[in-house]
Amino acid sequence: MRHLPALVLALLTTTPVIAADPAAVPYPQAYRSWHHVKSMVINPGHGLYDAFGGIHHLYANAAAMKGYKSGAWPDGAVIVFDLLEARSADNAITEGARKVVGVMHRDAKKYAATGGWGYEGFKGDSRSERAVGANAAAACHTCHVAQKDSAFVFSKLRP
Amino acid sequence: MRHLPALVLALLTTTPVIAADPAAVPYPQAYRSWHHVKSMVINPGHGLYDAFGGIHHLYANAAAMKGYKSGAWPDGAVIVFDLLEARSADNAITEGARKVVGVMHRDAKKYAATGGWGYEGFKGDSRSERAVGANAAAACHTCHVAQKDSAFVFSKLRP
Numbered sequence: 425m426r427h428l429p430a431l432v433l434a435l436l437t438t439t440p441v442i443a444a445d446p447a448a449v450p451y452p453q454a455y456r457s458w459h460h461v462k463s464m465v466i467n468p469g470h471g472l473y474d475a476f477g478g479i480h481h482l483y484a485n486a487a488a489m490k491g492y493k494s495g496a497w498p499d500g501a502v503i504v505f506d507l508l509e510a511r512s513a514d515n516a517i518t519e520g521a522r523k524v525v526g527v528m529h530r531d532a533k534k535y536a537a538t539g540g541w542g543y544e545g546f547k548g549d550s551r552s553e554r555a556v557g558a559n560a561a562a563a564c565h566t567c568h569v570a571q572k573d574s575a576f577v578f579s580k581l582r583p
Numbered sequence: 584m585r586h587l588p589a590l591v592l593a594l595l596t597t598t599p600v601i602a603a604d605p606a607a608v609p610y611p612q613a614y615r616s617w618h619h620v621k622s623m624v625i626n627p628g629h630g631l632y633d634a635f636g637g638i639h640h641l642y643a644n645a646a647a648m649k650g651y652k653s654g655a656w657p658d659g660a661v662i663v664f665d666l667l668e669a670r671s672a673d674n675a676i677t678e679g680a681r682k683v684v685g686v687m688h689r690d691a692k693k694y695a696a697t698g699g700w701g702y703e704g705f706k707g708d709s710r711s712e713r714a715v716g717a718n719a720a721a722a723c724h725t726c727h728v729a730q731k732d733s734a735f736v737f738s739k740l741r742p
Contacts, residue, residue: 460619469674515628
């Protein structure tokens with residue numbers, strides 16, 4: 425190592441700083457303590473099973489709760505679609521491993537091309553491995569367009 | 584009205600104060616915004632179907648979260664077992680009407696006879712119609728005794 429130029433040595437020993445995509449949807453820190461909106465189980469045979477089979481829970485941050493209640497979604501509203509394996513045994517369904525943490529992140533300007541929502545999916549328990557990336561329009565928004573009258577949000581707040 | 588003695592008039596126009604049972608478990612106000620602990624579906628054929636069939640969610644207040652994390656449950660810890668109908672259709676299970684709001688309320692002295700937990704069930708969406716009342720020992724604690732090593736709590740916090 426002592427023969428390497430100082431600059432190379434510095435590069436080797438410093439964590440590289442990669443310019444983050446400003447449009448990247450951030451991982452929803454601490455969403456597990458957000459408001460639980462509702463849940464659903466999608467079983468084999470359902471049209472969305474390949475994509476969303478399992479048991480999912482929706483969580484809303486405080487800004488998203490305003491959206492659920494008023495229909496007006498402020499920038500900063502975040503909805504999490506927390507998808508877990510659904511394990512069927514002994515006439516019960518229990519929660520298994522996490523499959524994906526889906527995110528809708530409201531920013532009317534930044535995500536204007538997809539209805540004001542940024543979409544992302546974080547694989548399993550990873551906070552960095554992204555399943556959607558630049559494909560939000562085709563991978564997510566195409567289906568959410570059907571909910572245009574409710575600001576592209578499928579879920580309703582359960583009492 | 585003007586012929587009524589003042590005392591009677593006062594009684595008629597004042598909301599009557601009914602001495603509440605000091606051991607009664609209070610309705611868990613605002614539990615829907617508490618931390619969502621975990622969920623489960625109990626289907627026909629399960630041994631607990633008659634009592635708890637449907638989809639249930641467990642919620643914990645801040646004191647109960649300390650219990651889930653540390654194993655030590657402070658007085659004031661409250662766990663809610665929110666039981667909804669599970670509607671199966673089109674290869675999916677969705678949430679239906681609320682069946683009961685089950686409550687475990689920690690007070691080591693007040694509920695010493697049932698392991699330090701007060702138990703109650705509020706029927707459907709009622710905040711006053713009680714399903715357990717004075718029968719907590721037989722109706723609830725008898726089963727929870729199996730979980731003595733975890734302070735009589737069945738559920739574990741899901742990540």
